[in-house]
Amino acid sequence: MSDPKPKPKRPRGIANLLEGKCIACGARCQSSCPVNCIEMTENGEPVIEKAKCIGCQKCVKICPAAALEMFFTAEEQQILAELAASAAPVEDEVDHEAAALAKKLAAYRGVWVFIEQTEGEPAKVSWELLGVGAGLAKSLGVELSALVIGENVEHLCHEAFAHGAEKAYLLDAPVYFHYRTEAYVEACCHLIETYKPEVILMGATGMGRDLAGAIATRVGTGLTADCTGLAIDDKRNLMQTRPAFGGNIMATIMCDKYRPQMSTVRPNVMPMPERREGAVGEIVRDSFTVEEESVLTKVIEIIRDSHSTGAVDITGADYIVSGGRGMMGPENFAMLQELADELGGVVGASRSAVDAGWMAGDRQVGQTGKTVRPKIYIACGISGAIQHLVGMQDSDMVIAINRDSSAPIFEVATYGIVGDLFQVVPAITEKIREMKQKNHSSKN
Ligand SMILES: Cc1cc2nc3c(=O)[nH]c(=O)nc-3n(C[C@H](O)[C@H](O)[C@H](O)COP(=O)(O)OP(=O)(O)OC[C@H]3O[C@@H](n4cnc5c(N)ncnc54)[C@H](O)[C@@H]3O)c2cc1C
Numbered sequence: 001m002s003d004p005k006p007k008p009k010r011p012r013g014i015a016n017l018l019e020g021k022c023i024a025c026g027a028r029c030q031s032s033c034p035v036n037c038i039e040m041t042e043n044g045e046p047v048i049e050k051a052k053c054i055g056c057q058k059c060v061k062i063c064p065a066a067a068l069e070m071f072f073t074a075e076e077q078q079i080l081a082e083l084a085a086s087a088a089p090v091e092d093e094v095d096h097e098a099a100a101l102a103k104k105l106a107a108y109r110g111v112w113v114f115i116e117q118t119e120g121e122p123a124k125v126s127w128e129l130l131g132v133g134a135g136l137a138k139s140l141g142v143e144l145s146a147l148v149i150g151e152n153v154e155h156l157c158h159e160a161f162a163h164g165a166e167k168a169y170l171l172d173a174p175v176y177f178h179y180r181t182e183a184y185v186e187a188c189c190h191l192i193e194t195y196k197p198e199v200i201l202m203g204a205t206g207m208g209r210d211l212a213g214a215i216a217t218r219v220g221t222g223l224t225a226d227c228t229g230l231a232i233d234d235k236r237n238l239m240q241t242r243p244a245f246g247g248n249i250m251a252t253i254m255c256d257k258y259r260p261q262m263s264t265v266r267p268n269v270m271p272m273p274e275r276r277e278g279a280v281g282e283i284v285r286d287s288f289t290v291e292e293e294s295v296l297t298k299v300i301e302i303i304r305d306s307h308s309t310g311a312v313d314i315t316g317a318d319y320i321v322s323g324g325r326g327m328m329g330p331e332n333f334a335m336l337q338e339l340a341d342e343l344g345g346v347v348g349a350s351r352s353a354v355d356a357g358w359m360a361g362d363r364q365v366g367q368t369g370k371t372v373r374p375k376i377y378i379a380c381g382i383s384g385a386i387q388h389l390v391g392m393q394d395s396d397m398v399i400a401i402n403r404d405s406s407a408p409i410f411e412v413a414t415y416g417i418v419g420d421l422f423q424v425v426p427a428i429t430e431k432i433r434e435m436k437q438k439n440h441s442s443k444n
């Protein structure tokens, strides 16, 4: 009896660049190659070292311009044709690397939201993140959990349940009373290593930015800061969207080889979820603690912004009247203050107005300023550059006043007034005063 015919192996081919098709997207092909056989030319096009290529097709799949294809020799093409024609079972080579990666990623499950607190008082952004986290957890079919660290902070676990969390990991000890990077990094890394979440969301606040970066470095994963959109793709990867190149494009960033996937989101970017009064969940108490002596930073006193004179938190305001370069000078902002006072709101500004020294930096709305989500945002003499829009376009109502009818601000405006702000703003203020007066008189 003759030996059975060996099963044919499917040829893998080698990657080949199609002339004139590369759009120099930024070397995605190069970063995807597991064997570093792609070099980039000065024009940003790949040169493939064919002798090293293992035919994994990663570069072909990642190329946004379909500029790469797999090349097969005539002999290989014949084998492929024979395989296609015959019903013979094909022995595909096992991709050990892909299998190991899939196994590593599968060990991580669940969406976590870090609950930021100062002296037991939670930061509102944490609840906003539970809102977006709930959607991600649903897409992934996993639990949404809160990560609560502090001293005497169990009440925050219950508050997290009311905002959508199903579980809370709680580390409650005196050493965590004040936020200190060393202690919180140790604590978070311990929880991550023990419970292995696949997604962690944190507020892009001073604390969140500091903590997230330190954790990502320690656990060896990626971090996308200041995300404006979060979603899950069909391979369980977190699609993290944020403005890039000065806000001129929106980039979607993935961390497909490492876990957990970490993102920060600024306050007011995500909507507040509905409160579920009395909702319950499971509290996982962990006793991990850090020796006080090992923490070099000592907090002597916390001085809150609101205690300092003149500081205004525009992020929490329901009504914002913002001025731009069209205000022509700092003295004219008094007119906006009058309108803001009538509405019970605050005055904001574009970066141009801040750069000109007309308003303080903490009033700046936009990409490098604050993100706001008021009930009404009145933009006066602001053109509506993309960097400004990303900071206010989610306001419930936008009223734009601009004398240029083609100003981009009108594209996001609920109501647009084409006219001279020096006439329109005082007229609105006057009208509101009249209405208030009428209301007051009719009540008496
Ligand atoms: C990396 C980067 C980050 C940035 N971050 C921010 C940011 O966080 N926030 C931000 O705001 N910008 C930011 N910018 C700047 C942004 O690109 C714009 O330059 C800026 O927003 C323009 O400000 P403005 O609308 O006040 O001024 P302009 O663009 O000069 O617009 C002035 C407007 O006023 C109107 N106007 C003039 N006089 C009157 C009048 N009498 N009545 C009515 N309308 C009038 C004009 O028609 C014009 O539309 C950033 C830029 C970069 C590159």
Ligand code: SF4
Residues within 6 Å of the ligand: 014, 015, 032, 033, 034, 035, 036, 037, 038, 048, 052, 053, 054, 055, 056, 057, 058, 059, 060
């Ligand atoms: S096919 Fe795989 S090994 Fe070959 S160049 Fe592309 S990424 Fe590198």
Ligand code: SF4
Residues within 6 Å of the ligand: 021, 022, 023, 024, 025, 026, 027, 028, 029, 030, 044, 045, 046, 062, 063, 064, 065, 066, 067, 068
């Ligand atoms: S991924 Fe495609 S478009 Fe991007 S550099 Fe490589 S070949 Fe060019």
